[in-house]
Amino acid sequence: MKLRTFKKGIHPGEYKEFSHDKKIEQMPLPEQVYIPLQQHIGAPCEPLVKKGDTVKTGQVIGRSSAYVSAPVHASITGIVKAVDKFPHPLGMRVEMVHIERTGDEDDWELLSIPENWEKAPRVELIKLINEAGIVGMGGAAFPTHVKLNPPADKKIDSFILNGVECEPYLTSDHRLMVEYTDQILAGMNIIMSLLKVENGYIGIENNKPDAIEMMSKRVKDLGYSFQVVPLEVKYPQGAEKMLIESVLHRKVPAGGLPMDVGVVVNNVATAKAVADAVLEGKPLVERVTTVTGDGIVHPKNLLTRIGAPFNDLVEFCGGVKDETTMVFMGGPMMGQAQYDLSVPVIKAAGGIVCNTSKMITMVEHFPCIRCGACVDACPMYLLPTKLAKLTEHKKYEEAEKLGIQNCIECGSCAFSCPAHIPLVQWLRVGKMRVSELKRKQKAS
């Protein structure tokens, strides 16, 4: 049978063998954590604690009154040492709450949960999910409660659980699906009843046969009506729009959102977080992160507290080899290089990849020979080479006309370019400039 997939895209080396069969290990509680006050797209939180306060695990330490926002919680029990700017894995200094652990006890402050969630009012559950600070854990960190509460005029008929994990190296979602199957399915069930949809699909790439088998088996055992959809292995299938095309053959309109075609997509880690919050009252204070790459001594999948420094995780995995030249958060296609491993694990950190120069080679780049490889690869049907050139020559208006704002920054173009031109970087700059231009036009 031909597996479902989307058109175009690329197939980079997978490198999942480092960690795909490593059981998820519980990290020891970190000595200290640094919790960024903004871990989501939307309004930043105001700190609710100050230096010297004692906090419990799960206590809210930052909150915003804005709708598109999610509170942040203390992830260990301890004393607040500082509320200040610290280095963030996305490359800037960000307001964070620095907590130092006191003693060995892990004193939880849980959310109050309804006795039977199925009878609880919908509004209350969505509020609970918001209170738990749940955001999309696949990378974009969009507050989940907003996604689960679509405007009334958008009719949602399908839900897709995203177990694709198309980024090379990362295996955290894969392990979650194998080891926390029931929690994920419970979370999916909750999400679907909140959205009032009947059709549930679980998209998993075919390079995770054990996850496909496990999920299918438990779906049947537990009597759910979800459909597990094995997908062809291709990047960027984990992108919402591509996944919707792969699973349902629907195309999200340019500039639109999945709900415009009646679909909501959530990551498997997000589904598990929803189950933890609704069934156990646990706010989002921990996540599974893959620590991998050829530069790490013992690659592992770790269940770690949010805010734990990368250092701790790397040391727990036996440290990095001397030859390591690059460490990035996330996968090699869309991840972020790090220069300082004291940065904390954030809610959207799927992996820490440590590579030696064997894996990461700095290549010289050549002039564009207009081979069209980027055009063939772009899943959004753009002309990356042309957009990059327009950006280079500061022709932002023309770039906008050619659809630069549709770029999802997946990096397929830069990956496939034989001249090794940093196409996605040019497109990022172009998108930024176009947005600036638009803002200015609006203002004037």
Next chain:
Amino acid sequence: MSERMEKNEKTTSDQSAEVSEKPKKEAPAPKPKKDPRDRLYKPKGRPLTMASSPYSQTKDNVPKIMWCVSLALTPAVIGAVVFFGLKAVFMISTSILAAMVTELVITRIRKQPDTLDDGSAFLTGLLLALTLPPTFPVSGCVLGSIFAIAIGKQIFGGLGCNIFNPALLGRAFLQASFPVKMTTWVLPRYADMNAYTGAVSPDAITGATPLGLLKYEKIFTHLKPLLIGNVGGSLGETSALALLAGGIFLLILRHADWRIPVGFLGSVAVFGGIFWMVDPATYPSPLFHLLSGGLLLGAFFMATDMVTSPITIKGTWIYSVGAGLILVIIRLFGGLPEGVMYSILLMNGLTPLINRFTRPKFFGEARA
């Protein structure tokens, strides 16, 4: 955005100084407060490399593509040597040498980094030589190569910036400057003219190409000598088998877009076939069209030149089918027997326009 090395010893003020040195001159950020966590972690004494994603890239690169195309021409080169002897070796090596020297001199004058190792000048010289008649003087090869590189490529700004295929432009220049020498042919060493046309014609012995024979003498050449290459013609175009072998090698490696040879050859077969069906006595069969002249060389190695062919898929079809149509018109109704060069050059000229009008619809874009 660029690779940035962060040294462990650096203090925060050093870092902000480094940031402000970046090309975009913006107001330097206010100095961050002294931070207790400025002890940067790094693997034993080695700074981590900064770069922007993706951190994984295709193993292909531009020189590899150029050298692969050159490699794919090996069967044609061997064919040229077999059929036309040492003169072929001499012409090919002189052309390549002249092209590379020209490239070197011009990049030096332009104060650009040397580009000889990217293989593009080598390829241009090689392709140019393969399109010349075996009788062509070696000094003419030098002239053609110089023109191809200087006017065909470097004047536009070097690799990737040219509009026309440099080798073909070089050939067009020679065709215009030495029209007689460019159309003087000899037979390959092992050819028996009477055997391959089946007609006893003393004129044929002078060594005309199959297309020339057809145009001026109305003599059809048999297909088998065409396939093997035992006919008159340019150095590299006579053996259809050698060109096919190289072309298929390129397609398998995906260093040539398969749509171009398919569209080009297919449209020649279709348009040529229409005329043939109307009047088989006057017009040659599609198979004759495909195997004669420089069509295979052009379709696999010239029209597929990435720089001068469209980047969009739809555009690639328009380009290749357009070239096929022009080729048939020139061959059947033009003053010259051969039309590959002009058909490709004309479509090269249209490529920017084709690119502009064949932009693919964005994902999810509604367009009438």
